[in-house]
Amino acid sequence: MADLTLHEDPLSGNCYKIRLTAALLGIPLELRRYDIMRGETRTPEFLAKVNANGRIPVLQIGSGESARFLPESNAACWYLAEGTGLVPGDRFDRADMLRWMFFEQYNHEPNIATLRFWLSFIGEAHLSPQQRAMVPAKRIAGEDALELMDNHLASRVWFVGSEASLADVVLFAYTHVAEMGGFRLEDHKHVCAWLGRMAALPGFVPME
């Protein structure tokens, strides 16, 4: 595999997913760090060269003129893990893994990660009226996501199949810090047990 560079902010769970995937697989990543609170991913250079969407993480493959850039955290995890034990060999299970990864980006991250960012990094007192108006709906939707996960894990060790997969990795990232967004993890005991299994995986690295 070509040299890999992760453009990231260490506070971001979306970035942590990729570091965790690489760590579980023993793949070395060079880190290039940005501070999203200071707008460092909105500079003309970043938008032109790294990601026109102005967002991190971006996984850079190769360097110099031939470098290629892959935005979207879950796509970067896929790039690293395809063909490894973190992607199931069965066709249905592979699609089912992607199902949980799309669930993560649609139902989980916009609620749980956003409330974490708003409450723990921006601070409740500094929210805009628009943001403040959205908190109750995000609270309910985030709780629904955790409840759905808890029910699913009631009869399962991992989200898909019989081994940890990218579905577990990407859902772990913002679930294990959900309390920073005001969610009570102890209400979801199957989720808590699964968080413990994740942290015990060989090669596991914690979020910083």
Place this chain on the structure above:
Amino acid sequence: MADLTLHEDPLSGNCYKIRLTAALLGIPLELRRYDIMRGETRTPEFLAKVNANGRIPVLQIGSGESARFLPESNAACWYLAEGTGLVPGDRFDRADMLRWMFFEQYNHEPNIATLRFWLSFIGEAHLSPQQRAMVPAKRIAGEDALELMDNHLASRVWFVGSEASLADVVLFAYTHVAEMGGFRLEDHKHVCAWLGRMAALPGFVPME
């Protein structure tokens, strides 16, 4: 491939994606239709058997006791298309295709599809105060998504690689009906040209 049944609402672009993928590949799908406006995907039976998330589409593989259910539109498209020409053979391109599919669910659908649903199906006069407050931000974010697509297509025929892929299929679904959400497609000429190329693909079927 086992018998395939799509649990869907014909008004939903997320359901149409799967029908379009199947049509482009010549895969027969049985259709089981629900009316989301009447809550038909929130019945106890639907939640217990088809999707605990209460959402469609769901792709059902097989029937009877051995049936398996795959929620999330983009995961269902992947299940159908894996190993076909709609999924690139190159590792980077395959991950880059997923990148656009995650972009679609995170940056495009929650803005463009939601405004279409609110304005063309619920109706502006019937929006809740919370929904009304979210319209301006969704308008800006949806425009940003269309602009990003337009810039990307300025120098490309398809989103990834040299042939149409699932990235094109899933982005087509809500882009081609974006005007129902109050977006002006004529402002995005590269997007318009690409919509025309999509509609000319062999096997293409229109949304109902």
